[in-house]
Structure formats: C-alpha cells, structure tokens
Amino acid sequence: MSGDRTDHPVVVVGAGPVGLLLACELRRARVEVLVVERLTAPTDESRASQLTTRTARLLHERGFDALLDEAVHEPRAHFGGLSFPLAAPPDGDGAYAGHWKVPQYRTEHHLGLRAAELGVRLARGHGLTGIRQEPDAVVCTLGGPAGPTTVRAAYLVGCDGADSTVRRLAAFPTTVAPATRTLLRADVAGLTVRDRRFERLPGGFAVASTRAGVTRVMVHAFGTGVRARHRRPAFDEVVRAWAQVTGEDIAAGEPLWLDAFDDTKGQADTYRRGRVLLAGDAAHWHPPVGGQALNTGLQDAVALGPALARTVRGEAPDGLLDDYQRQRHPVAARVIRHVAAQEQLMYGGTEAGPLRAVLAELTALDQVRTHLSAVASNLDRQFAHVSTGGREDSARLRH
Secondary structure: OOEEEEEEEEEEEOOOOOHHHHHHHHHOOOOEEEEEEOOOOOOOOOOOOOOHHHHHHHHHHOOHHHHHHHEEEOEEEEEEEOOOOOOOOOOOOOOOOEEEEEOHHHHHHHHHHHHHHHHOOEEEEEEEEEEEOOOOOEEEEEOOOOHHHHHEEEEEEEEOOOOOOHHHOOOEEEEEOOOOOOOOOOEEEEEOOOOOOEEEEEEEEEEEEEEEEEEEEEEEEEOOOOOOOOOOOOOHHOOOOOOOHHHOOOOOOOEEEEEEOOOOOOEEOOOOOOOEOOOHOEEOOOOOOOOHHHHHHHHHHHHHHHHHHHHOOOOOOHHHHHHHHHHHHHHHHHHHHHHHHHHHHHHHHHHHHHHHHHHHHHOOOOHHHHHHHEEEEEEEEHHOOOOOOHHHHHHHHOO
C-alpha cells in the first residue's frame, strides 16, 4: 500500500474473524472495502475455539461448510463450570445444534480465503495512527513499511480487539469493570494429563482438553491477583501454577501457544460516533467463557454489514446505523452479565460453594436447562437478528 492518499467507501481495522466476516458481508453487497491489519501475517494461534449453533447456521448460510466440516461437535455446555447436555433448539430447527470446536486460526483462514475471492483489499503491516472526522468522511492516517499513508473513507469500523486503537482514537466512552484476577492458558504438545472439564480443586481451577495430540490447559490459583504484563507468560509460570493447583508436572510438554488474561470486562457506551463504528471485542470485551466473545462479534458483523452497505449505497438513511447500536448493545451487555456470574462460580473461593450447589440443582431441571441452552447457543429471543441469505449473493459476486 503506497501513495499519499486513497479513497474507500469503508475501511475496516482488524483482520481477525470479525473484521474479515464484516468485509465479506460488505463485498457480498457490492461495497468496496479496505481491511487494515498491523500484523504482517495471519496468526496460527488457536485462541477462541468454539462456534455456537447460531454462528454455525450463519456461516452455513454463507457457504462456509468447509470450515464447519473441520469442527468437532460438542453436545454439552456449562454455566459457571456446571456442565449440562444442551437441550434441543427452541425454534425446532436441529441444524447445527450443539457447539462446534474449531481453532480460531482455521476460522480466520476460511474467512480470509472468502474475502480474497470476493475482492476485499487487505493491507497487512499497517497500523492506524490517527483519525479525523469530516462531515462526509473519516480521514485515517496509517503507518506502514512505506511510511505514513492517508486514507479517506465514508465510514471506518474498528474490529481491532479489546485494546482497540479505533476506540481510543475516536474517544468512545466506555464502562469498565477492572480486573481482579488472572488466568493462564496454553496449548501444549506431548502431555498425558487427563481431561478436566472446569475442575475446582482446593487450590484453584483447572481445565484440560486434548485433541489431535495438543492439550489446551487453563489454570487459576485461588487468590492470584493481577499484575502488569508487557509480554506473554513464560511456560515455567504455567507449569508452576498447574503444579500448585493440580499437583501434576507438565514441564516435559512442548508449549505451542501461551496466554495470560484477566477478568476485565468492558463495553463501549455507544457503538457509533459519527462515521466511526465498533464491532466485536472493540465494542465489548470480557474473559473467554464459553466462546461468547467470538460468537457475539461474528454476529455483530452479520448485523452491521447489510445496514452499512445500504447506507453507503444511499439506499437507506444514515440513521439506519443507529439501529445496529440499539440491536447489538443489549446483547453484549447481557453476555457480560452472564460471564460475570460464571466467573464467580468458577473462580470464587470456598464462599462460592453453596451457590454452586444450589445452581447444580437448578441446572438439572428441564426448564432451566432449556433456557441456559438457548442462551449458550445464542438462540434465545435477544440474540435473534435478520439473517440475509448468503450462498447465492456470494456465488454471483465471485463468478
């Protein structure tokens, strides 16, 4: 990407799953889009690894069956670590019922292939450094290998994660609950530890799940506070925490990916400031519980894409974009409330025991399990949104 200035109808910052799916939605609607990504190459990290029923259906409608074919079916869910079998979908449609396990980098791979087929322009190695809103455009300053570049867009969308540069530069107001605890997770090869599904032990909380020779471990030692981090944890830190909580030694394993995250929860008070919008973790962020962050973000993209396309093409008033805010903000707020409740159940100390015992009784009731299943699968009424058919439009544009 070079030159003093280029013009685009829409600029999307962030080439993760949310940014790529939004770009695909815009191109299906024949809107030109530039995706800007500071990373020079796609990540190979597993990160979020679960797709809900609603997300799987949306991806199927858009022709991503090759991605879904890779996914492993998971018929169970949990609330705060209390496991239960997923009830049948409340709409009676059994298509893609359950959860679907697939590493995030594979989701990004398939979305990236489709974006390229649809003609999405992707500028890797470029970071957003400045925003200036004008009455009819957003002027973006990008830093890249060839030096600063100016891009003028009708609309700018931040899909650049919880530490969103777009959100910061556009001065979006936010409501944030600060961190109180830290968790460690890693993908490790060569382990023989048994699978643990949300196991609470006297010293902490541990999860282990092995697929295709790689074990995902997650651990929190009760009482562990929060400290500033400028880099990812060393494997030794994960090994020590795992030994403290489980008594097992995983030092002989080969770490493939390491991560530390805290329980900060936040949400932009509005998803729109003029011609700048937010989606995904840029708009709402919380710890990874049940894969809800990824799925809520992908559904943001599906909700925003058609509204933004119609606005850019002049087929709808600018106020249509306010409907995106009104529709999606309550959904994420509810997800954050559910995550906060589950954190207390999973990571709380002995004081959480009585509450866990009562909720274990409740989750055995069909009515409770049906409700929690609908929420976990994103199929209850609050998650519902219009789903525009995908296969035909995408095929016409590609060919």
